[in-house]
Amino acid sequence: MPGRLEGRIAIVTGGADGIGRAISELFAREGAHVCIADRNKELGTKAVADISGDGGSVHFVPTDIADAASIKAMVAATCTRFGEPNILINNAGYITFTDDPVEATPETWRDIFQVNLEGMWECSRAVIPFMRNAKKGSIVNLGSVHSFQIVTGHFPYAVTKHGVIGLTRSLAVEYGRDNVRVNALCPGMVETPTALRGWAATGDPEGIRKAVGETHPLGRNASPEEMAYPALFLASDESSFMTGQSLIVDGGRSAFYSD
Known part of the structure; x- marks a missing residue:
C-alpha cells in the first residue's frame, strides 16, 4: 500500500534532532523524499544514515535558518536532488528565557526572532512560489502552547511563538486560492x-x-514521535480542507487552569 506521502518532496528544518528527526523518519516511512535542513552536520549525517538504512529517501543539507542565503541554497539543493518541494515543516527554533523582560538584551530579542520567526518566513518565502505554481502545497509551522498562554519568565520566546500563529494565519489567507495550505502544530512539553x-x-x-x-x-x-503523527496529518491530504488553523497537541495543558 502506498504511503500517505508517497512521492511528495518535504523539507524539514531542524530535522536532525528531536521533533524534527521524528518527523523526518515518519515522513520517509510514508513515502516522502525528505530534505533534512539543519546546522548540526554530525546529527544530520547520522539521521541520513539511519533513515536511508531503513529504506527512506533522505538528504541532508547543512542550513543556517538565521541566514536567508543559506535557506535559498538549501531549497535549490532540494530541487536538484528531489524536485520542487510541496511540503515544508518549519520546525527549527530555539528557546531562551529572561526572568525580567526589560533585562532582555537587544541581541537576545534579535537573535530569537531571527530564527523562530524570520527564518520561518524566509523558508516559507523560498518554497511558496513552487507550491503556487503546482497549485498544491502544505506548510506546517511549529508553534507551542506558549503561542496561546503566557507563563512568567518565558520572554521573549513566547512572543515569537505568538508571532508564529500570526504568520500562519496570514499566509493561509494570502495563498489559499493557490491551494497552498498553512497550519500550525502547537506542542506542550516534548522530551x-x-x-x-x-x-x-x-x-x-x-x-x-x-x-x-x-x-x-x-x-x-510527550515523546517526539507523538508530534510527528499530527505533523503527518497536517502535511497529508487527510487535512485537505484545513488551513490557517492551530492544532494544539499539548496533553491538555492549555485547557488546564492553574493559579
Missing part, C-alpha cells in the same frame, strides 16, 4: 534531547521531568 539536557543541568532531572509532566492533565510529557 527532546534538548529538554533532557536542560533538566540534567538542574541536578534533579527526574524530579523536574516529573514536575513538568504533571502540569499536563495526561500527567506526562
Whole structure:
C-alpha cells in the first residue's frame, strides 16, 4: 500500500534532532523524499544514515535558518536532488528565557526572532512560489502552547511563538486560492534531547521531568514521535480542507487552569 506521502518532496528544518528527526523518519516511512535542513552536520549525517538504512529517501543539507542565503541554497539543493518541494515543516527554533523582560538584551530579542520567526518566513518565502505554481502545497509551522498562554519568565520566546500563529494565519489567507495550505502544530512539553539536557543541568532531572509532566492533565510529557503523527496529518491530504488553523497537541495543558 502506498504511503500517505508517497512521492511528495518535504523539507524539514531542524530535522536532525528531536521533533524534527521524528518527523523526518515518519515522513520517509510514508513515502516522502525528505530534505533534512539543519546546522548540526554530525546529527544530520547520522539521521541520513539511519533513515536511508531503513529504506527512506533522505538528504541532508547543512542550513543556517538565521541566514536567508543559506535557506535559498538549501531549497535549490532540494530541487536538484528531489524536485520542487510541496511540503515544508518549519520546525527549527530555539528557546531562551529572561526572568525580567526589560533585562532582555537587544541581541537576545534579535537573535530569537531571527530564527523562530524570520527564518520561518524566509523558508516559507523560498518554497511558496513552487507550491503556487503546482497549485498544491502544505506548510506546517511549529508553534507551542506558549503561542496561546503566557507563563512568567518565558520572554521573549513566547512572543515569537505568538508571532508564529500570526504568520500562519496570514499566509493561509494570502495563498489559499493557490491551494497552498498553512497550519500550525502547537506542542506542550516534548522530551527532546534538548529538554533532557536542560533538566540534567538542574541536578534533579527526574524530579523536574516529573514536575513538568504533571502540569499536563495526561500527567506526562510527550515523546517526539507523538508530534510527528499530527505533523503527518497536517502535511497529508487527510487535512485537505484545513488551513490557517492551530492544532494544539499539548496533553491538555492549555485547557488546564492553574493559579
